[in-house]
Amino acid sequence: MAAAPIEIPVAGGAALPGLWTASDGDGCLVALAHGAGSGMQSGFLEGFAAEMAALGHPVLRFDFPYMAAGRRAPDRPPVLIASWLAAFAEAGRRSGGRPVAVGGKSMGGRIASMAAAEGMPAAALLFLGYPLHPPGRPEQLRDAHLASVTAPMLFVHGTRDAFARPDLLHTVIDRLGRRATLIEVTDADHSFKIRGERRDARQIGASLAPAAARFLAERAIT
Numbered sequence: 001m002a003a004a005p006i007e008i009p010v011a012g013g014a015a016l017p018g019l020w021t022a023s024d025g026d027g028c029l030v031a032l033a034h035g036a037g038s039g040m041q042s043g044f045l046e047g048f049a050a051e052m053a054a055l056g057h058p059v060l061r062f063d064f065p066y067m068a069a070g071r072r073a074p075d076r077p078p079v080l081i082a083s084w085l086a087a088f089a090e091a092g093r094r095s096g097g098r099p100v101a102v103g104g105k106s107m108g109g110r111i112a113s114m115a116a117a118e119g120m121p122a123a124a125l126l127f128l129g130y131p132l133h134p135p136g137r138p139e140q141l142r143d144a145h146l147a148s149v150t151a152p153m154l155f156v157h158g159t160r161d162a163f164a165r166p167d168l169l170h171t172v173i174d175r176l177g178r179r180a181t182l183i184e185v186t187d188a189d190h191s192f193k194i195r196g197e198r199r200d201a202r203q204i205g206a207s208l209a210p211a212a213a214r215f216l217a218e219r220a221i222t
Contacts, residue, residue, distance in 0.1 A: 003049065008062055010086040018062040018087070020094070021049045025056020027213070028099040028123060028221050031091040032061045033084065033108025035129075036074050039067045044105060044191070047205030048128065048212075055213040057101075060094065062087045064108075074107065077114065084115040088122070099123030099221050103154075106131050106163065106190065110142060117148040123221045125153045126212050128205075129190050132169055135162035143172045153180045154215040156208055158188025183211050 003019040010016055019040055030052055034040050040061040049059040064083050066075045074080065084102070091100045102112040103126030110131055116122050133140050146153070155173065157164055166184075173182045185208075188194045192204045199207070216222070 003046070003059075003061070006060075006090075008086050008090045010083065013082075014065070014068075016062050016065065016083060016086060017068050018060060018090070019049070021053045021059040021061075023053040023056055023058040025053075025058075026098075026222070027056035027058075028101050028216060029091050029095040030057045030059045030126065030212075031087055031100055031102045031112075032059060032126075033087070033102075033104035033112060034061070034063065034067065035104070035106035035108055037072075038105075039063045042105070043201030044128075044205040047202035047207075048209050049205075050202075051206040051209035052213065055209060057213065057216070058094070060087065060091045062090075077111070080107075080111045081115045081118065084111055085120060088115070088120055101126060101216060101221060103127055105129060113149055113153070114145055116151060117145040122151050124151050124216060124219060125149065126215070127153065127155045127157075128208060129157060129161060129192065130155055130164060130169075131190075132164040132172065138165050138168055141168065141172075146172065146176060149179070151179070152215075152219045152221070154212060155180060155182045156185065156211060157182065158185045158190065158192050158194075160187055161190045163190050181215060183215075
């Protein structure tokens, strides 16, 4: 089903551009944010959103202000979090009373978790490549706030992801306990590209949706 453009109102600021992918299914709504370097129309998110909708979950995507304005540098965390709160409110208006799961690619998922740690009542979080640390700087972990997230969390990760050294990621998952589920994609990098495979970004994104849908079903988030 094709995505329809929408506008997401932001208190005291310009509306955010968004995309709405409807679904004939009755699954929970999924709200998604993009990574630092590519917007909501990236092939990866397009593929993931289309497949999630086919699996019964309507999807709301949005661009952070810097991306909407055509800037390269991400906004400061307070602006990113405020954007997530606005997107979550819009998702709630469109959900028909169903739960709203949140997440996204890399930075988009991390900011969703920061908003959830501050009280955004997401039913679940879907991390498509959580940026646990900058590449080559494993000492700069971005995990402290995750202890304050009470909703179930799904971490989908490539084993060659330079943003999450496997041993460090496993330690974080173990510490979070039953709240966290890890699905590893063997030999995949941060973009989930696997050496020797020829798939475009849309196909790669779509390939991750079934695992996310299963996670939501297993956690009874419907």
